Amino acid sequence: MSSWRTWHRPLVLFALVMALWAVVCAVGLAVDDRVLTGAPVWAKPFKFSVSFVAYSLSLAWMISVLGEDRPRLRRTAWWAGTTVAVASAVEMALITLQVVRGVRSHFNNATPFDAGVYALMGNTVVVLWLGTLVLAALLWRARTADRATTWSIRISTVLALTGAALAFLMVLPTPEQQRREAAGRAVAESGAHSVGVPDGGPGMFLTGWSTTGGDLRVPHFFGMHALQLLPLLVLVLAALAPRSARLRDERVRVRLVLVAGAVYAAVLALLTWQALRGRSPAHPDGATLTAAAAVLAGGVLGVLAALFLPGRGAAPVEEGHGHAGGEVVAGDLGAHRQ
Structure with missing residues (x-):
């Protein structure tokens, strides 16, 4: 395990901000009784912030294993990691904006503004996924002192990209939405x-x-x-x-x-x-x-x-x-x- 001082700093900084934001969201859950699609309005940013802490720290550590002897590889990884951090920060900012407004962040086309926010979120997710893809490709070329660690990094990045890509299935219109649009x-x-059931059940x-x-x-x-x-x-x-x-x-x-x-x-x-x-x-x-x-x-x-x-x-x-x-x-x- 490499020293945390060699971890990717923008991702570590973003993780720290998300950890603090998770505390803020937890307070919001306690004091704000608003409900959105069957869940407390602050539940989504709380879950996203906690997830981003784990995701960012994992990538920050993985970038550190690339080794100082491969400067071009590390430089590319640094920019890819920074891209992931910035895209993730924009995503969280937009989610929080919609929470403050008391409306859904995802799938929301109720007004032109909401549709614009949702479209921008979609673009940031694509950028985040592509940044992670670049990191995964670089990490497949990395070698650590322990082959088990090397293979855990390789496999986990592929699985993470697959899991992230499944989010794109969520943006497809449901059969009911398609019928409404056709009518x-x-x-x-x-x-x-x-x-098979509406959101919010x-x-x-x-x-x-x-x-x-x-x-x-x-x-x-x-x-x-x-x-x-x-x-x-x-x-x-x-x-x-x-x-x-x-x-x-x-x-x-x-x-x-x-x-x-x-x-x-x-x-x-x-x-x-x-x-x-x-x-x-x-x-x-x-x-x-x-x-x-x-x-x-x-x-x-x-x-x-x-x-x-x-x-x-x-x-x-x-x-x-x-x-x-x-x-x-x-x-x-x-x-x-x-």
């Missing part, structure tokens, strides 16, 4: 979070995800936060390695990361399929449960294969290069020679 009637909103605590129909926010959220969960898995495996001979083998840790990435992708596909069929995550049907069982079985088999397939054991202890009590991970030395 020549005014359409105040275009797009929705929910599938019964929802889960805090998240607001629909409990009566599909909700595209579920796979969107799950995909984007692969940026935190897969690197966190690597940290857990590294912490357990001194206590496990198998986990001291870098090849085993890499296999486990690859299995986790495959399972994560399968669950993301399952959640997307479930949402598009109009099924609530709170009430999965038989088809969803069957698919989930298959994913679980595949994951268990994958973990067993990763742990017990033949592989190199830990390298012998070497003076001055010990990890956690003098032991060294075999792959660490090999990775440094790449």
Whole structure:
């Protein structure tokens, strides 16, 4: 793990601002009793600010692993990260503006001003996604001292981009909106979070995800936060390695990361399929449960294969290069020679 002082500063600064803004939004939730589409008016900026903290810090750390010996790569990554930070800041500013006005920020075409705000938000999301795409491409070329970390970064950025791209499904007009537009009637909103039911219906605590129909926010959220969960898995495996001979083998840790990435992708596909069929995550049907069982079985088999397939054991202890009590991970030395 690189020192936080080498992390991308604009993204770190934006994350700090979002952490403070999350506190402000929490106060808003406590003192402002306005409700918008079935949820407290300050719920959306609160959730977005918390999500942006995690997203920005993850990218800020990932940029730091590119290495000082590749200045052109780091310079391009710096500009891409800064673009993500600026686009995200504009997105939050527009969401907050609409909260203050007491109207929806997303899907709102009720007035020319609201339609303009929504269009600008759409453009900032595209810029944010493209900036992350550039970072993902650069990070695929990066090498860290630990191959498991390298693969966790590669896989998590792809999954995060996929999860973010699912938001574009939300902007498509619903069947009801299409019928209204075809009949020549005014359409105040275009797009929705929910599938099969109107937005603003019964929802889960805090998240607001629909409990009566599909909700595209579920796979969107799950995909984007692969940026935190897969690197966190690597940290857990590294912490357990001194206590496990198998986990001291870098090849085993890499296999486990690859299995986790495959399972994560399968669950993301399952959640997307479930949402598009109009099924609530709170009430999965038989088809969803069957698919989930298959994913679980595949994951268990994958973990067993990763742990017990033949592989190199830990390298012998070497003076001055010990990890956690003098032991060294075999792959660490090999990775440094790449």
